[in-house]
Amino acid sequence: MEYDGAGQAGSVLGRLLGERADLRPRARDLKSLVEAEVAAANELATNSGVEAVREALAATNPEALERQKQVKRTGLKELPNATEGEVILRFAPNPNGPLTIGHARGVSINSEYARMYSGKVVLRFDDTDTRVKTPLPEAYDWIETEYEWLAGRPADIIIRASERMPIYLEYATKMLEGGFGYVCRCSAADFKALRDASQACPCRPRSVEANLADWSAMNDGSISEGEAVVRVKTDLDLPNPALRDWPALRIQHTPHPMVGDAYKVWPLLDFQSAIEDHLQGVTHIVRGKDLMDSTRKQTLLYEHFGWTYPEPLYWGRVKVHEFGGFSTSGMRAAIADGDYSGWDDARLPTLSALRRRGFDSQALREFWLDLGLTQKDISISMQTIESFNSSVIDSRCERRSFVREPLSLSLDASGVGGAPESVAIARHPHGDIAGVREWVLGPEILIETADAGIGSLRLKDLADVNIDAGAARASVEAWDRMDKRPIIHWLPTEMGRPARLSRPEGDEICIESGILEDVDLEEGAIIQLERVGFARIDSIPTDGLVELLYLHG
RNA sequence: GCUCGUGUGGUGUAGUUCGGUCCAUCAUGACGGACUCUCGAUCCGUCGACCCGGGUUCAAAUCCCGGCACGAGCACCA
Numbered sequence: 087m088e089y090d091g092a093g094q095a096g097s098v099l100g101r102l103l104g105e106r107a108d109l110r111p112r113a114r115d116l117k118s119l120v121e122a123e124v125a126a127a128n129e130l131a132t133n134s135g136v137e138a139v140r141e142a143l144a145a146t147n148p149e150a151l152e153r154q155k156q157v158k159r160t161g162l163k164e165l166p167n168a169t170e171g172e173v174i175l176r177f178a179p180n181p182n183g184p185l186t187i188g189h190a191r192g193v194s195i196n197s198e199y200a201r202m203y204s205g206k207v208v209l210r211f212d213d214t215d216t217r218v219k220t221p222l223p224e225a226y227d228w229i230e231t232e233y234e235w236l237a238g239r240p241a242d243i244i245i246r247a248s249e250r251m252p253i254y255l256e257y258a259t260k261m262l263e264g265g266f267g268y269v270c271r272c273s274a275a276d277f278k279a280l281r282d283a284s285q286a287c288p289c290r291p292r293s294v295e296a297n298l299a300d301w302s303a304m305n306d307g308s309i310s311e312g313e314a315v316v317r318v319k320t321d322l323d324l325p326n327p328a329l330r331d332w333p334a335l336r337i338q339h340t341p342h343p344m345v346g347d348a349y350k351v352w353p354l355l356d357f358q359s360a361i362e363d364h365l366q367g368v369t370h371i372v373r374g375k376d377l378m379d380s381t382r383k384q385t386l387l388y389e390h391f392g393w394t395y396p397e398p399l400y401w402g403r404v405k406v407h408e409f410g411g412f413s414t415s416g417m418r419a420a421i422a423d424g425d426y427s428g429w430d431d432a433r434l435p436t437l438s439a440l441r442r443r444g445f446d447s448q449a450l451r452e453f454w455l456d457l458g459l460t461q462k463d464i465s466i467s468m469q470t471i472e473s474f475n476s477s478v479i480d481s482r483c484e485r486r487s488f489v490r491e492p493l494s495l496s497l498d499a500s501g502v503g504g505a506p507e508s509v510a511i512a513r514h515p516h517g518d519i520a521g522v523r524e525w526v527l528g529p530e531i532l533i534e535t536a537d538a539g540i541g542s543l544r545l546k547d548l549a550d551v552n553i554d555a556g557a558a559r560a561s562v563e564a565w566d567r568m569d570k571r572p573i574i575h576w577l578p579t580e581m582g583r584p585a586r587l588s589r590p591e592g593d594e595i596c597i598e599s600g601i602l603e604d605v606d607l608e609e610g611a612i613i614q615l616e617r618v619g620f621a622r623i624d625s626i627p628t629d630g631l632v633e634l635l636y637l638h639g
Numbered sequence: 640g641c642u643c644g645u646g647u648g649g650u651g652u653a654g655u656u657c658g659g660u661c662c663a664u665c666a667u668g669a670c671g672g673a674c675u676c677u678c679g680a681u682c683c684g685u686c687g688a689c690c691c692g693g694g695u696u697c698a699a700a701u702c703c704c705g706g707c708a709c710g711a712g713c714a715c716c717a
Binding site: 155156157158159160178179180182212213215218219270274278281282311312314315324326327328329333335336338352354355359374375377378379380382400402403407414415456457460461462463464465466467469470473474476477480481483487511515518544545547548567573574575614615616618619620639 | 643653664666678680710711712716
């Protein structure tokens with residue numbers, strides 16, 4: 087029936103066996119039986135019409151008329167080995183700048199898992215590099231705020247690695263004392279050559295005492311940068327050369343912006359993160375798959391300490407079409423050069439920029455949760471995020487008229503008479519927001535120059551008009567809507583004030599000037615400009631231009 | 640090169656653990672239509688995918704083998 091008399095015996099058999107596992111051993115016998123039945127049904131459908139089959143079915147087996155479709159699983163996949171109430175996750179950004187749209191994935195997923203299992207999220211600042219990715223002191227607070235904005239609640243535990251240095255150094259000492267770590271004085275290049283050949287470096291077999299002596303020399307500053315590094319001993323025959331005797335701590339004499347020059351030796355991510363995850367009792371680590379080797383290195387360290395490694399999960403690389411590649415350090419340099427006005431410059435993919443433009447945290451969060459957690463490298467489009475955002479904000483954005491490149495016309499109602507003194511237009515078309523905007527009608531109106539060429543138009547909520555050839559007069563043909571002519575937005579001249587709309591276009595900011603409806607404008611509000619799109623009111627000076635920041639269509 | 644990972648419509652995702660109820664889910668997009676006094680919203684419809692080749696099986700997106708493509712790591716960055 088479903089296939090118009092062209093049913094396939096094979097798929098019928100498939101369904102049957104799927105439901106009746108007990109019949110599977112007799113599949114071969116069944117096949118001929120099913121073929122005969124399907125042929126009969128097809129014949130009935132062909133000869134007597136599909137309706138006959140429907141009737142026959144309704145009489146014998148009515149529930150078969152309903153076809154069930156598969157449904158999409160919603161929400162995040164279950165966390166492996168998770169116990170309700172005992173899940174601890176972590177989100178560990180480098181505070182060398184504020185959060186970007188990519189970080190939003192980490193915040194959304196970690197906080198959502200914590201919510202699902204009544205667990206906790208540790209917000210940890212991995213700020214143990216004083217030179218290459220120097221921490222930005224302001225960024226700590228920014229990130230805490232941005233985390234809370236996106237997650238809907240603050241992080242449960244907040245930690246700064248730089249404040250916990252004594253602990254890491256102590257564990258490094260334990261490692262040396264335990265003989266599963268050593269101080270290596272080889273140059274990076276020499277070590278790499280030995281490592282790639284699965285050869286031990288000369289420093290490896292030295293005694294614990296010799297290592298501890300070098301260790302204190304590293305810490306008191308008498309060994310200079312690059313002259314020594316602490317390594318974790320591993321099997322040198324590991325198939326992956328990257329894991330062999332990996333570096334755990336190195337010397338950095340550059341002062342740390344938060345703790346100054348108190349330390350000469352700083353742990354690398356793999357060491358610091360491993361120790362801290364254990365101390366915080368982290369049960370699940372969600373990280374980028376570029377950190378898979380990190381998991382393997384850290385697991386080797388956990389084996390030395392006799393600890394159990396958390397459950398790791400990974401996501402793939404994310405690219406945003408509209409932004410291409412970006413890095414926090416790259417943005418930091420560009421801002422310093424004056425290419426951008428700041429971290430919240432509308433062209434930047436930072437959370438502060440998106441927030442300023444009017445993206446809703448809930449929409450961002452829903453977007454990332456909808457993508458879920460997969461290891462595929464993906465390329466997403468802002469369009470999709472914008473669509474999530476529209477559905478969240480539409481019902482709470484009032485409408486306003488913004489006439490770009492305004493053209494002044496006299497409104498001539500002499501043909502029909504009965505011109506109203508004012509019009510009342512809903513603040514929101516479905517009444518999601520109550521109330522109206524009152525427009526006092528004068529002798530002149532403004533329309534967009536681009537609309538003037540059409541000739542026969544409907545001024546939204548007012549009248550069907552004809553624009554004369556000189557584009558100077560709009561003659562009212564009727565107040566009520568008479569036909570399907572295009573509807574345009576407009577404005578009585580005295581109801582508006584000058585404004586300009588900034589719209590990020592790739593690396594440029596394009597500016598459109600016009601006249602904005604001057605009714606209850608509120609700084610910071612997100613409004614929908616009719617026929618233009620959503621925008622945020624950035625500033626309303628006492629006199630001068632109102633600044634509008636474009637959000638999306 | 641070595642090591643690891645990933646391949647489902649244009650994009651993103653569900654289904655893959657344990658083959659069958661999958662002529663493959665949902666969202667976004669594109670196209671068409673309805674409705675609405677916005678190019679917004681809503682509603683309806685259409686389009687469009689299991690990387691390739693073998694194998695196992697009554698039956699493969701799912702299992703096996705072999706390719707190919709893409710990505711990442713191989714930093715004294717995170």
